[in-house]
Amino acid sequence: MDAAYCSDVMKRLESKVERMIVQIGGKSPHVAREDGIYDDLKPDWWTSGFWPGLLWLMYDVTGKDLFKNAAWGWDARLEECFRRYPCELHHDVGFQFLPTAVIKHKITGEQEGLRIGLEAANFLAGRFNPAGNFIRAWNGSHLGWAIIDCMMNIPLLFWATEVTGDPRYKHIAIRHADTFLQYAVRDDGSVCHILSFDPESGEFIEPLGGQGYSPTSAWSRGNSWALYGFANTYRYTGDIRYLNAAKRIAHYFIAALPEDHVPHWDFRVESLESEERDTSAGAIAASGLLDLAELVPAAEKRIYAGAAHRMLQSLTETYATWEKPDHQAILVEGTGHKPAKSNINVSLIYGDYYYAEAMAKLNGWTRRIF
Numbered sequence: 001m002d003a004a005y006c007s008d009v010m011k012r013l014e015s016k017v018e019r020m021i022v023q024i025g026g027k028s029p030h031v032a033r034e035d036g037i038y039d040d041l042k043p044d045w046w047t048s049g050f051w052p053g054l055l056w057l058m059y060d061v062t063g064k065d066l067f068k069n070a071a072w073g074w075d076a077r078l079e080e081c082f083r084r085y086p087c088e089l090h091h092d093v094g095f096q097f098l099p100t101a102v103i104k105h106k107i108t109g110e111q112e113g114l115r116i117g118l119e120a121a122n123f124l125a126g127r128f129n130p131a132g133n134f135i136r137a138w139n140g141s142h143l144g145w146a147i148i149d150c151m152m153n154i155p156l157l158f159w160a161t162e163v164t165g166d167p168r169y170k171h172i173a174i175r176h177a178d179t180f181l182q183y184a185v186r187d188d189g190s191v192c193h194i195l196s197f198d199p200e201s202g203e204f205i206e207p208l209g210g211q212g213y214s215p216t217s218a219w220s221r222g223n224s225w226a227l228y229g230f231a232n233t234y235r236y237t238g239d240i241r242y243l244n245a246a247k248r249i250a251h252y253f254i255a256a257l258p259e260d261h262v263p264h265w266d267f268r269v270e271s272l273e274s275e276e277r278d279t280s281a282g283a284i285a286a287s288g289l290l291d292l293a294e295l296v297p298a299a300e301k302r303i304y305a306g307a308a309h310r311m312l313q314s315l316t317e318t319y320a321t322w323e324k325p326d327h328q329a330i331l332v333e334g335t336g337h338k339p340a341k342s343n344i345n346v347s348l349i350y351g352d353y354y355y356a357e358a359m360a361k362l363n364g365w366t367r368r369i370f
């Protein structure tokens, strides 16, 4: 993909997201099925930050006020979720408040974004279990579960340390990352989804399959969260162990891709023949690979940037909805939770977000949301 190609895709995205503003309106979208209509979930749900994040991204890239105006009120809307009891928010406040409150503050300097972002960071820090050195996943009875996805939530803690000068936030982020480096990243560079600990003693019990095929499989979206998350953690800390982990995960991920460079939902199932793709995993990994390419020596860049280009070109040419103006999503063929038979072969709002984020990076966008 040369510069003209990337610029053309960005222009198409600009028109597409303008149309989405009218189509989506005040909805909090997560999934669109064959009819191309995005659903409307409550803002407590973990995906509620991605649509506003897409709007802030487009505002930052284009400077057009219609994107900013549509994004503006989302941090306050999401903050309401803290006021409900029982509070349904959990470890995913990073996914919800980095692309709303925090990015709003970064772009506009608005103080409410800062306040709400720090409220979310305090909430995330409060989920840390110091006996096991992990941030607790979800709510309910599994007090000792932690998940790989949370590697993408800890940038909220690094940001909180940056803006307050208080190192406690980053200490928690680093301890969580070290736990996942120790127990979740395998020698071959693949990762599992869930780690189970005794919440009282902190003792590691076992890996669990979660949204992947099995405890020993390689759920592609989990692997993409890990790839991007460890690259981020290196960027925030400068600790080479995280860069090496990100590279190892990337090598496994790239080697496991099928011919058209768009991942199946899990890389390690007996036969991939009739298994669905997960375009969201491809979009997340591509965006992470582009950052990774900026963090490695010049001689290594092409390994990661090349893979990202191939994935994005395939997503652009085979999995996007350019020819369907009534379709409210950007990408098709995402897989939400295959083992639960939920949201298979659908559009996912986070797939749309990370695809646009990666294309923005290819067009010279340098701010980072995660």
Ligand code: GLY
Binding pocket: 046, 149, 211, 221, 336
């Ligand atoms: N964070 C949940 C998922 O990736 O589906």
